[in-house]
Amino acid sequence: MEQTLHIKNLKIKKKRLILLLSRPEKATQLQASIVFQNTGFHFSHPVELSIDDSPEMVLKIDVSFLEQNDGDWALVFQDTTSDTVYTAILDSKVRLALLLGRHYVRRGDFVYFPMGGSGHSFLLRCRHWQPHDRLSFRIKELSAFAIYKIFGKLLKKHHIWLIYEKFCVTAQENGFYFFEYCMKQNEKNVYFILDRKSPQWNDMQKYSQNVIPFLSFRHILYLLTADLYISPDGRHHAYIWKPMPNPITREINKQKLYFLQHGVLYLKNVDNLFGVHSSSPVTYFTASSEFEKNIITQHMEYEPSKVPVTGLARWDKLENTADPAHPFILLMPTWRSWLEGQNDELFCQSSYYRHYTSLLNDQELLDYLKEKQIRLVFYIHPKLREFIDNFHSDNNLIKLISFNSVPLNQLLMGCSMMITDYSSACWDAYYLEKPILFYQFDLKQYNETNGSYIDMEKDLFGDRCTKQNELIRLIREYAENGFQEKETYTAMRENLFVARDHDNCKRTYEYIKSQGY
Template identity: 35%
Template sequence: MDKLSSKIKDKIDVDVFKKEIWASKYYILYPYVTAGGSLAFTFRFVESYENEVNFKKEIWAGKVYNTLKKYFDKKNIWIVFEKNSFGAHDNGYYFFKYMYENEKHTNTYFVIRKDSPEYKNLSDMQDKVLNHMSFKYFVYMFAARVFISSDTKFHAYNLQRRDSLLAKSMLQKKNVFLQHGMNGIKKVPVFHKKRGLLDLIIAPSNFERDNINIKQWGYSKNEVVATGYARWDSYLDKSQDIPYHQIFIMPTWRKSMEGISRDNFLKTEFYREYQNFLKSPRLKKLLEANNTRISFFLHPYFKNYVDLFDIDERFIDKYGYLDVDMGTEIMKSSMMISDYSSVTWDMFYLEKPVVFYQFDQKDYLKSEGSYIDYDKDLFGDVAFNSEQVIDLISKYIQNGFHEDVKYASMRKKYMNFHDHKNSERIYKAILSKKKLLGIENNWTLFRKISRKIWKIKKKLLNYSSKSSNKD
């Protein structure tokens, strides 16, 4: 329905929760007003936390914030979080940890769901933790000045909502994007400036800032700061801490597999390639003879298919998302095998060998694209079938898992931070962009304006004094 009257728009906007129709226990239908002013409807699956109790909390929290707005605005609240408010292991967590331990901007809070397996990571910082969907969480979300995350800001609330009171409040606030992983191996057009999702990008290096964030995504120099990643502050080589050599294998998801049934997943080239590789008698013999194990870690989108991979647990450990800490597995590992995952940059950062298993390279480049040239810019060996992968594993076992010199020499081009001061630089970067992010308190602005007026007056007085002396 086009050209809605103001009266109808107001009725929809006042309390969207009252307009919802629950089609069943699992599905919901509700109206919303599009950016063009038309009436549209959303029909979707209900999230576990979408219920009347939380809806009422949100409405009352909005009223509390509006009543105490001056008090909360003076607090200048910063909110940090990770994917779906469910994680505490990525750049968001390590940045928050730095802020907490170093007592930087003490009104910084971390949002997480209480049922997260990583909730325990925040046990020593509970006074600054906001439990997702709690009443305090809602009040502080309304009061937040800026969102700082490894994802877009609605991961702190509800990815499906843009029409509720809190969602509309969030749309008016800025987002500092800490990112998941270094870009380059695959194109990520979703983060282009035209999408309007990000306000300040934290880049891992000068290379990404200049060649991708600015050149490819369309951001200005003022909107991107190269600092390094917060999680890299925790990175150390821990391969000597375990009594065997570990090879970390993490393939990335393919868009072509979205929504695929379990039966059809078993028919994909992806499944066949990895299953044949992991079941290879030659691989088994090589690993057993050299005290080496595989840590097979699957992307979050593989959660419905993890159990379909048949592995030999005598030399392979299989993990789904959040079963283990990915950063810890990377630090413990001696080398990594992946295809197009940005996690390969983390292994490269740790100066360990990387093998790119790209059996579907042509198809992947056609569907996803890349910001770098695979023929000359990849920082590791490329294999196109399982036998080539096993050959490369043998090569690195024999040389003690040492990175090739030709790949090590590429680090200077791609990375320029190796000092474990990334979180500190991120904090300073945010402070330097207060005006861009809208996190300057009024009294600070007033003081700056007053100081500028005083300087102008001083110059005018000096000029007047000099003129009088000449006369």
């Protein structure tokens, strides 16, 4: 049986969090522990719990004893005399204190801070310390929030559209191409959020009046007063990633979002992430075909009127730039949720690492690449970019590329063939009529953790394999055939795209305008 305890007060002394909680009436033997929530780790520690005759009890968490890994810790209370389990819930006064104050413990490069999880349950988040954790930034946040509260109605008359991409560090995805289209339409109140450290920052200065520096005062204020967010990512990418509790994030979660998508929904089930009843629902959900619209309306439960069939914005600029005289194969596996937050040692023990490092060093493959003078470009997913240094190759025909060092669309347009596992980026290669190989050595675990909307063994638009030797055989087969797509997969294309023209941005723009923005 599950019951709740209410956290009535919270304070920090040195390296300890001290919580004042309501005491359950019938629990006589209550024990508490703090448990790490990442399934790849099994960290758990007992915590000090003081119970006397008063109606409240005191819990103390010494952060000095907790492991330093990115992720969340949850409190677990167990009555040893029964099967009752208790969940600690933050009272409204405590939630307000967390929003307006700064409650954290810093240990070296890491910071631990309390926050509300699902249903306002207590979580203790651990992550690396960032410059925006300083007091000066909190003052900036609260100042922008105060101006919004005073002048918000006046500022909203500008009817601002805010466009951004993953972590606000890129301008090379669907967000950028749609922004570029809006600039050509002379839209004055459409803005793009971008980090000054982005490789695309200098190129974007031709639109300097409409490019807002990430985490600037103007960025924060426009986040609060915009009519609409437009992005291929969720709302949480518009601001700080995994922030301390603050009033800005709470307001961001209320804003309307036109979701441009990264790719087509096909290989990865995202119901729990972007569905109507998920953690990150959107307001409008673009689709690339009637086939995909059916997935969005039936599986994710969006109203058909909120799902325009427009195609992806970046497809307007796609062109096949592959050079038959200098072919290269793009190897682009997607991320694995079970690898996020792990350290280098554990990552290098994973099946993911072992399979790809083995492939990059396979002598048969290296000999064939040398014989045919074919390059292999390995591009790791941005969520796993911190592990790129674990991969290496001394062969000059193997090139390792980290996230954002080369625009992804350049690689997709320039490659002769793509090898992936479950990445939605394969749709760009398919759009360009390039052959795709699906290397799915961990399909069982992937289906258990993510799942898809199709039968991987029957519905893919490219050859599928699970063994390294099979993959190398297919690479040779396609290379010998001049990297030509097979007719079976060509025939599938007609039903999987709304159109293969250059009007995806136009259709998107017209739909947004039709909604009154």
